[in-house]
Amino acid sequence: MRLTKGFIPTLKEDPSGAEVISHRIMLKGGMVRLLAAGVYSYLPFLWKCLLKVQQIIREEMNAIGGQEFLFPALNPLDLWDETGRNADFGDDVFRLKDRKGRGMLLAPTHEEVVGDIARHEIRSYRDLPQIWYQIQTKFRDEPRPRSGVLRSRQFIMKDSYTLDTSQEGLDRGYELHARAYRRIFARCGLKFFEAGASSGLMGGTGSQEFLVEGEAGEDRAVVCDNCGYVMNEEVAQSDWKVEPGTAAELEEVHTPDKRTIEEVSAFLDIEPQRLVKSLLYMTAGDEPVMFLVPGSHDLNESLAMRVAGGPLRPADPEEVLNIMGAQVGFVGPVGAPDGLRIIADKSLQGLLDGATGANRDDYHVVHMNLERDVNVSEYTDLRIVEAGEACIECGEPVRIITAIEMGHIFKLGTKYSESLGATFQDEQEEEKPIVMGSYGIGVERIAAAAMEQRADEDGICWPASIAPYHVYLLPVNMSDERLVGAAEELYEKLHAGGLEVLYDDRNVQAGTKFKDADMLGLPLRINVGVRGQETGVVEMVHRATRETVEVPFDEVVPYVRHAIDEEIAGYDRYADEIAGG
RNA sequence: CGGGGCGUGGCGCAGUCCGGUAGCGCACCUGCUUUGGGAGCAGGGGGUCGCCGGUUCAAAUCCGGCCGCCCCGACCA
Numbered sequence: 001m002r003l004t005k006g007f008i009p010t011l012k013e014d015p016s017g018a019e020v021i022s023h024r025i026m027l028k029g030g031m032v033r034l035l036a037a038g039v040y041s042y043l044p045f046l047w048k049c050l051l052k053v054q055q056i057i058r059e060e061m062n063a064i065g066g067q068e069f070l071f072p073a074l075n076p077l078d079l080w081d082e083t084g085r086n087a088d089f090g091d092d093v094f095r096l097k098d099r100k101g102r103g104m105l106l107a108p109t110h111e112e113v114v115g116d117i118a119r120h121e122i123r124s125y126r127d128l129p130q131i132w133y134q135i136q137t138k139f140r141d142e143p144r145p146r147s148g149v150l151r152s153r154q155f156i157m158k159d160s161y162t163l164d165t166s167q168e169g170l171d172r173g174y175e176l177h178a179r180a181y182r183r184i185f186a187r188c189g190l191k192f193f194e195a196g197a198s199s200g201l202m203g204g205t206g207s208q209e210f211l212v213e214g215e216a217g218e219d220r221a222v223v224c225d226n227c228g229y230v231m232n233e234e235v236a237q238s239d240w241k242v243e244p245g246t247a248a249e250l251e252e253v254h255t256p257d258k259r260t261i262e263e264v265s266a267f268l269d270i271e272p273q274r275l276v277k278s279l280l281y282m283t284a285g286d287e288p289v290m291f292l293v294p295g296s297h298d299l300n301e302s303l304a305m306r307v308a309g310g311p312l313r314p315a316d317p318e319e320v321l322n323i324m325g326a327q328v329g330f331v332g333p334v335g336a337p338d339g340l341r342i343i344a345d346k347s348l349q350g351l352l353d354g355a356t357g358a359n360r361d362d363y364h365v366v367h368m369n370l371e372r373d374v375n376v377s378e379y380t381d382l383r384i385v386e387a388g389e390a391c392i393e394c395g396e397p398v399r400i401i402t403a404i405e406m407g408h409i410f411k412l413g414t415k416y417s418e419s420l421g422a423t424f425q426d427e428q429e430e431e432k433p434i435v436m437g438s439y440g441i442g443v444e445r446i447a448a449a450a451m452e453q454r455a456d457e458d459g460i461c462w463p464a465s466i467a468p469y470h471v472y473l474l475p476v477n478m479s480d481e482r483l484v485g486a487a488e489e490l491y492e493k494l495h496a497g498g499l500e501v502l503y504d505d506r507n508v509q510a511g512t513k514f515k516d517a518d519m520l521g522l523p524l525r526i527n528v529g530v531r532g533q534e535t536g537v538v539e540m541v542h543r544a545t546r547e548t549v550e551v552p553f554d555e556v557v558p559y560v561r562h563a564i565d566e567e568i569a570g571y572d573r574y575a576d577e578i579a580g581g
Numbered sequence: 582c583g584g585g586g587c588g589u590g591g592c593g594c595a596g597u598c599c600g601g602u603a604g605c606g607c608a609c610c611u612g613c614u615u616u617g618g619g620a621g622c623a624g625g626g627g628g629u630c631g632c633c634g635g636u637u638c639a640a641a642u643c644c645g646g647c648c649g650c651c652c653c654g655a656c657c658a
Contacts, residue, residue, distance in 0.1 A: 012607060012619060013593045017651045037650065092657070109658075143582080143656050151657085198658085207658085218657085408658055440658070476617050511618035518618090529617060539617095 001469065002491075003504045008045045010516050020216040022451035023148025025460050029519045038145025038153035045520065046447065048468035050156065053188060053446045054135050056465065057158045060184045064176040066131040066160055071113045073137060077103030079112045083419045094139045106139035111416045111438055114161040118434055119422035125165045128424060128434070129173060133160030135443065147216050149444040150404065156443035164435045165426060167413075174206070174411055177439045179579045181210050181407050186575035188446050189463020189567075191453060192406060195221045198234040198302040210407035210441075214452035217404035222385045226396035234302035237381040238389035238398060241346075242273045242294050245353030248367040250334070255364045259329025261295040264364060268355060272296040276348060276356040276368065278332045280315040280323065283308060288315060288323050292333060292344040292356075292376070297383035307343055307380050324359050332356035333374040334365050342375060345382040404449045407441040454544070459519035461544040464567040469500040471560050472522045474514070476529040478507040487528045490538070490556055497557040499564070518543070523567065524560055 009030040018024040026032040031046035042050060058068065077095065080086035086093075086105070094106040107113065114132060122128065138157045145153050162173030178194075185192045190212055197209040209232055211219060222236035223229070231237075258264045265272045275295035280288055281304065289308055293299050305312050317328050323340075324331040333342050334356065348354070354368040370376060387400045414433040417423065423431045447466070454461045464470065471494065475487035487503070494501045502522060504513045517525050527539035537550040540559060551559045 009591095011592065016587085016593070019652070034650080140657085144652095144654090146652080209658090405658080410658080438658095474617095479616070507616090509616060509618085509620055511616095511620085514618045516619085527617075531617080 001502055003502065003506050006045075006502075007043065008516075008520070009043070010519060018148065020147045020150065020452070021455050022150065022216065022448035025451050025455055025519065026148055026448075029459065029521075032149065036153075038142055038151070040149055040152060040154075042444075045468050049447050049462070049466050050443055052466045052468075053443055054156075054158070056187050057135065057184055057441060057443070060180040060187070061131075061133050061158070061160060063183075064131060064180045066133045066180075069132050069134045070136060071107070071110045071134055073107050073139065075105050075107045075113060077105055079116060080105060083112055083115070083416055085112065092140055092142065094141050108138055108140045109157075109438075109440070110134070110136075110159055111161065111412070111436070112420070114163075114438075115416045115420040115422045115436070118163055118417070119420050122163065122422065122424050122434060125424055125426045128163055128165050129169050130163040131160060131173060131176070132163070133158060133439075147218075148448065150216060150448050151218065152444070158441040158443060160439045162437040162439075164437075165424065165432070166435060170411055170413070170435045170437050173437050174409060174439075177409050177437070178208065181409065181439075181441070183575040183579045184441065185210055185212075185406060185446070186578055187568075187571050188450065188466050189454075189571050190406070190446065190449060193221070193223075193230060193401075193403075195230040195232045195403075196235060197232040197408060206411040208409050209405050210409075211401075211403035211405055212449040212453055213401050214404050214449060215402055216448075216452050217402050219403045219405050221401045221403055223399045223401050224391035224394060224396055225399065227391060227394035229391050229393045229398070233384060233400070234300065236300075236385045236398075237303075237392045238385040239392050239395060240385075240389040242348055242351055242354075244350045245274065247352040247369050247372070250368060250373055251366050252358050252360070252363050253366055254362060255330075256362045258362075258364075259327075264355070265295060268364065268366065270355050270366070274351075274354050276332065276351070276354045276370075278356055280320050280331065281308070281312040282315050282319065284311050288319070288340060290333060290336060290340055290342045291382055292342065292348055292374075293383045294345065294347055297345070297347075297386065300382055300384045303380070303382050304343070307378065307382070326357065326359045326361050330357040330361050330363060331359055332365060332368075333376070334368055335359050336375075341377050343378045343380060343382065344370065344374075344376045346379050347383060349379045404445060404452065405442070406445050406449060407439070409439040410437060412436040412438050455521075458515075460521035462521050462523060463571065464523045464564045465571050467522055468520075469502040469522050470524065470564050471499060471501050472517045472520065472525040473501050473503045474510075474517055474525055474527050475505070476510045476513075476527060478505065480530065482533055483528050483530065486533070486538075486553070490526065490528065490553075493557050494560065497561055499557070499560055524563060526556065526560075 011028045015027040018027050031043050032040045077086055093108050096104050098104055135158045139154055142153050145151055164170045192210055192212050195209050197207045220233040222231050222233055258267045261272050261275055265275050273294040273296040277293045277295045279291045279299050291299050291304055320328050351370045355364055355366045356368055358365045388397045391398050416436055417433040422434045424434055426432050451460045473491055475483045477483055491501055491503045521543055523543055525541040532538050536553050539548055540551045541548045
């Protein structure tokens, strides 16, 4: 591509409103443009990268027996009412009406459509297993789109679905996907890791995330370097306990206007961890449940929902007042209403000397002995793990990593097939629900994560496997006919050699070209300058290392070919090593 | 949804407090010079100052409402 004919509108100045590095580079490098909050146009340069990512995904999905579909993005609301997810998704889904007034939505995911096809077409165990996938635009009306394409409202997802006759079949399909995902991310040149995860709105029995470490990410993972325990913070546990202390008589103390953990612990001179945080939540059926966690920690809502057996919402201040008889900030488990389910974090088990709200405005109680003073229904892990706590598996201190979620795989089971009536007949002529799995990859996030992981202050350094072009051809001075002649000739030769070249044939200062070349970050750059004219060489600059070598004119094509092939082969070898099984 | 910030030529910003000729840099067009890390000189084009309403002789500027975008939080596969 000649830059004079191409459309890569790079910016000279930093764009406003782009905080994370991938967003900044995408705007500055002329790769994306904003249309509305969380809605982006992908310009040709980035789109070439995204097409390469999609091609790698296709190859790996096809390799595990996946069949590519294209499901409709426009879905009837009725179908989503059948699974209950029209309500579950709430405001996060875009809804509209057709001309007849029928409710429709723009699909945020496709379990329902897959289930609908399956229930009409899958009759027998002989039809199974199936692996269906698509690469398609998804719509989610995120409450707060942010960080450029990392959390947008319209984005490209590879989603796939396994249909099986049994849990064992599902396990196989799930493992095939895990391997394919490892190969995909490895081939895209990413350093990634895997973590156990929460299945959230998807439901089901197991799930795992593929993550890339990066400050711009929204996920946090608890990692043990000693034993390899890696869990998303949402489901992570640790081995940590509050020191029990010594028992004493329960005492009510006046704590006027002291509501927060900080205020109360400072006022009473009690360590925050001994101050028991009492959080009232409401179940879907509006039943109250109280969760107790040490004041030093936050409640892990995923774990709370798991133990409560369903979705929860924090009780609003009025409900708290009605149920507990005191304002938020002064409620506690001591003297709670009869029958209130109280679930405590394991770290509090055996606590002899704690403090908490007295269920009376402006009062707290001290010397609380949990066993003696509180009717705890259950002890379980409920707290968000903090860095340095002992690993639940091996006891060594854990780290916490901020990361970008690239992919997520779920064992769904029969949740959707049952609600949709997607069944098959087994060998015994018995009608059974299809066992499903679902698996997603955020396509733009791969490009963004590559930037977060590999950019420097000048721009991105693309992995060769997904780089929009292989090489940046840069004649230093367009008014020097010798240079232009040499560059033109190289351009033709590189093309003929099957290489993708971005040829900067603009008549601008060399410095401008260098800046753009660094920003756009192709793996190699060829400087065609006067210096090499006499000796018949060009400068070959490796973007990632800045290493510069002189390459004789006639060896340019094989040099580039070799460098690109070697880098990609390295990713392929890595993919082979880590894919497993 | 709560908190904060912002909205002025294509881009980045000043001007708003204290009302009175819309400005700067970059980009763009023409010409000349220049050409290895975002060139110089000369000339030129381009703006309903987010929208609606109000106050005023007069509003980018003051007041009210609305919209949009960004950040933090809540939320979120």
